[in-house]
Amino acid sequence: MLRKSLIAAAAMTLGAASLSACGSSDSGGDSGSxxxxxxxxxxxxxxxVGAESGWRTANTTSIQDTAEAEGIDLKxxxxxxxxxxxxxxxxxxxxxxxxxxxxxxxxxxGWDTVLQEAKRANIPVILTDRSVxxxxxxxxxxxxxxxxxxxxxxxxxxxxxxASDMDVDGDGSVKVVQLEGTTGSAPAIDREEGFNSVIxxxxxxxxxxxxxxxxxxxxxxxxxxxxxxxxxxxxxxxxHNDDMGLGAIEAIKAEGLxxxxxxxxxxxxxxxxxxxxxxxxxxxxIVECNPLLGPQLMDLAKQVVAxxxxxxxxxxxxxxxxxxxxxxxxxxxxx
Amino acid sequence: MTDTLTPPDLPEATEPERRASxxxxxxxxxxxxxxxxxxxxxxxxxxxxxxxxxxxxxGDRLSGPLVNIARNAAPLVLIGxxxxxxxxxxxxxLSVGAVAAIAGAVACVHIAGSPDPGAASTAVVAMxxxxxxxxxxxxxxxxxxxVLGIQPIIATLVLMTAGRGLAMLVTDGQxxxxxxxxxxGLAVGHVAKxxxxxxxxxxxxxxxxxxxxxxxxxxxxxxxxxxxxxSRLAGVRSRTIIWTVYVFVALCAGLAGLMIAxxxxxxxxxxxxxxxxxxxxxAVVIGGxxxxxxxxxxxxxxxxxxxxxxLAVTITNLGIPSQTNYxxxxxxxxxxxxxxxxxxxxxxxxxxxxxxxxxGGAA
Numbered sequence: 153m154l155r156k157s158l159i160a161a162a163a164m165t166l167g168a169a170s171l172s173a174c175g176s177s178d179s180g181g182d183s184g185s186x187x188x189x190x191x192x193x194x195x196x197x198x199x200x201v202g203a204e205s206g207w208r209t210a211n212t213t214s215i216q217d218t219a220e221a222e223g224i225d226l227k228x229x230x231x232x233x234x235x236x237x238x239x240x241x242x243x244x245x246x247x248x249x250x251x252x253x254x255x256x257x258x259x260x261x262g263w264d265t266v267l268q269e270a271k272r273a274n275i276p277v278i279l280t281d282r283s284v285x286x287x288x289x290x291x292x293x294x295x296x297x298x299x300x301x302x303x304x305x306x307x308x309x310x311x312x313x314x315a316s317d318m319d320v321d322g323d324g325s326v327k328v329v330q331l332e333g334t335t336g337s338a339p340a341i342d343r344e345e346g347f348n349s350v351i352x353x354x355x356x357x358x359x360x361x362x363x364x365x366x367x368x369x370x371x372x373x374x375x376x377x378x379x380x381x382x383x384x385x386x387x388x389x390x391x392h393n394d395d396m397g398l399g400a401i402e403a404i405k406a407e408g409l410x411x412x413x414x415x416x417x418x419x420x421x422x423x424x425x426x427x428x429x430x431x432x433x434x435x436x437x438i439v440e441c442n443p444l445l446g447p448q449l450m451d452l453a454k455q456v457v458a459x460x461x462x463x464x465x466x467x468x469x470x471x472x473x474x475x476x477x478x479x480x481x482x483x484x485x486x487x
Numbered sequence: 488m489t490d491t492l493t494p495p496d497l498p499e500a501t502e503p504e505r506r507a508s509x510x511x512x513x514x515x516x517x518x519x520x521x522x523x524x525x526x527x528x529x530x531x532x533x534x535x536x537x538x539x540x541x542x543x544x545x546g547d548r549l550s551g552p553l554v555n556i557a558r559n560a561a562p563l564v565l566i567g568x569x570x571x572x573x574x575x576x577x578x579x580x581l582s583v584g585a586v587a588a589i590a591g592a593v594a595c596v597h598i599a600g601s602p603d604p605g606a607a608s609t610a611v612v613a614m615x616x617x618x619x620x621x622x623x624x625x626x627x628x629x630x631x632x633x634v635l636g637i638q639p640i641i642a643t644l645v646l647m648t649a650g651r652g653l654a655m656l657v658t659d660g661q662x663x664x665x666x667x668x669x670x671x672g673l674a675v676g677h678v679a680k681x682x683x684x685x686x687x688x689x690x691x692x693x694x695x696x697x698x699x700x701x702x703x704x705x706x707x708x709x710x711x712x713x714x715x716x717x718s719r720l721a722g723v724r725s726r727t728i729i730w731t732v733y734v735f736v737a738l739c740a741g742l743a744g745l746m747i748a749x750x751x752x753x754x755x756x757x758x759x760x761x762x763x764x765x766x767x768x769x770a771v772v773i774g775g776x777x778x779x780x781x782x783x784x785x786x787x788x789x790x791x792x793x794x795x796x797x798l799a800v801t802i803t804n805l806g807i808p809s810q811t812n813y814x815x816x817x818x819x820x821x822x823x824x825x826x827x828x829x830x831x832x833x834x835x836x837x838x839x840x841x842x843x844x845x846x847g848g849a850a
Contacts, residue, residue: 203660203757212660232651232757335809363802364809368758369662369751374559378803381552382536395662399751406675408546425664 194457195225197245199255201282202233206423207393210487211256211281211443218446224453233334235259239266246273252453254278256297259336260285267291276456280445282338289464293456296448296466298441300339304346306439306472307390307418312354318416319356320387326354329379330362331372331400333392339441340364343392343420360386365396372399380407391419394426394438401434412436422473424485430478438478440470443487517775520826521790524773528797528819535805548677552800558675560796561684562587562743566763567770567788568695569736574771576729577712577780578632578639580736583767585650586624587744587760590617592657594745595754598665610669618741624650625737629730647764654756663754674749684746691739696785705783708732712780766795773823794823 196219203209212228219226227250231237235258245253246269253275257263263284268291270277276293283295311318311326318326328351333340344362351357361383365371372391379386380403389404391397397419401411411417411434419426422440429435445468455462473481532539532552542551566583573580597613598604624646631642668676676683699705710718711725719725740760747759772778773794774787798819802812825831 203655206662209661332809335812361803361806362809363806364812366758368755369753370747370755370758373751374799375803377555377559378552378800381538381555382804382806402675402751407550425662 193223193225194252194453195227195248195250196453197227197242197248197250197253198229199238199241199245199253200228200230201238201256201258202230206395206425206487207421207441207443210423211445213487214444214446215254215280215449216446218450222450222454224450231258233258235262239263242266242270246270246275249273250275251457252276252278254280254449254453256281257284257338258282259334260338260341261336264288264291278449278452278456280449281443294452294462294464294466296445296452296468298468298470300342300441301346301349303339303420303439303441303470304343304348305350306346307343307420307437308347308350310437310439310472311357311388311390311418312350315354315356318388320414320416321385323385324356326357326387327383327385328357328359328388328390329376329383329386330359331365331375331389331391331396332362333364333367333396335364337367339420340392347390359390365391365399367393367395369395369399369402372396373403374399376400376403377406380404386415388416388418391417394419394421394423394429394435397435398425398429401429424482424487427473427478427482427485430473430475431482433475436475438473440472442468442470517784517827518787518790521773521775521787521794521823524819524823524826525790525794525797528794528801532797532801532804539804544680547680548682549680552804554682556793556796556800557685558682559800560792561682561688562746562760563763563766563770563792563796564688564789565691565739565743565746566736566767567774567792568691568785569732569739570764570767571771571774571776571783571785571788572695572699572708572732573639573736574768574776574778575708575712575780575783576725576732577715578729578732579768579778580628580643580733581640581764582624582628582643582646582650583736583740583743584760584763585647585654586621586737586740587747587763588651588654588754588756589624589657590621590741590744591748591754591759592654592663592756593617593620594670595663595665595748596657598667598670599663604665605667607669610667613667614670614673614745617745618738621737621741621744622734625734626730628737629733632733633726633729651756654754654759658754658756660756662756665752665754667752670745670749671752672749674746687742687746691742692785692789699785704728709781709783712783767792769820770795773820773827775827 198215200212201208203212216226216228227245229241231241238255238258242253242255243266253270257279260283264286267277271291277291279292279295279297281297283297315326330344332344361379363375365375372395376389376399389397389400391400397417400417404411404415409415417435418437419435420439420441422438426435426438430438448466448468452462452466529540539552542549542553570580570583594613594617597616598609601609603609628643628646631637632639672683673687674684678686699708707723707728710723711728715725744760748754770791771788773791774784776783776787798816802815807815
């Protein structure tokens, strides 16, 4: 009886797993080259974090489109924000003997074992968008991505430069609440660190409360609702991504306040919904975090597979947006 | 409606206890511990933020932390009610989170793709469509469990894993943002100052309580949960009953999914209702319903759902750092579950027995 149900369980799980795999692997895996071999088609295994935000979706689309345009055989997997899924995906890429593995680590730590396995199999690894916390930087070929500390610094710098306008209630101090990203993730840690390091120069600015909103709108909204009742005199919201900022906007509106005026909002990312809110005056400042890594990633992949030396750290080009700049940039925005 | 949940023939109620005072009966009600835990949490919050319990009546709607808790708990209450009935039949439904995500996805994609995205009629069509999908998914789960006889945890695992894939297929992997007053009204709107979400949850609670307590249905559900074979032999159509509860929980999940989507005006296939199935099961357990099926408590589930929602607010309100908030949550939940354990309660009671009158008076 137990045996039977165990077998049934295994069968079901397998079935479900293959079903969900069908849902996410829509990239052109039909070239049939199947692994490295002698042909010149590069096979890349890419383990994506998930599709947790508009930013991530734009990132995925950019990688998939560029791979198709450049004739790279892309094997794509979606880890649904779980490290174990990502490790599983990387292991399966190693077994399939792909030419190069790229991934955005869900969290910073715990990658040494699986990266060692890739190294032993002589498959170069490119980290995209997020880094890993490892002593041994020979475990990966290069890290392509934004500098999250710098993003936090840019956000903090704008706040310091505009501190006089930011003190909404005029009590002489700028009270900031922070909506953190997923606990333990590199962007959450670095954006906090960069921000804090800059606002430390101005004694009037202080972070009075900080809590994770898991990078989601719902999380941002719920945390902000509680902040609005538990903290007095909030002047500024600093959200680690646009989506949490958009959630905070809903919470602020529900409280009968005007986002962007009664409470200033600074976010990071610059996805379309965020830029729209910025242009409408509901967000005050957005630090861009460019998701369109596809072209740079494919160039690096070609170089790495060809055995060329690449920089250990490649930073993506990024800018910042004020409300006026958002109005100008919005019509041509790709994501 | 809740007093029927504490019948005098509790298994542990022996002869002497029956003669005990009403206070004693209340103390021994399965509801008392979850309610006490909830009250304790509220007290902790009030110490941290003295205005925590204040409800502002002045505006065009009720506002304040308590109102937010009630509103944010609504989806969990809805799913919890459905889950209670499923668990009472000795089943479980792990797919509710995925079903909620599908409901939000279907509704938002329909609204976004329609010629008039802001119209109330669009929203009504979209929401009906979403709920119809959920009924279909519930029929599927019920079919697997009641007709094919697959164990509920396995049968619903299929949809739990594949369901988010379906939702992502519907939304094309994007977060679909919509602006529709009716959809967002379901989550953040208010009628006569009271949040619509709370009214909907209360309505479903009232309806469910009426159907299961004023008709024989509740008894039949319990009978199926206690002994499916015996109840079948006694003439209970257990297959129909089991099928019905899976459709009901899917419908509840769909309604919850619409609320979650309306709350942020967006369908997020990855995160909408993520882990809500576990929260719902927890709410049912905290509420005193046994996972072994049989006797169930709707009121207990509502208290459980409120407890879980309040716990989430407490973490932010107390300013517990993000790194440790899961530990805090774990300790609180373990404490409540320990108190719920018959063994622990029995041990506590035995220790009190010598001073029963004093203890009874103090409690």
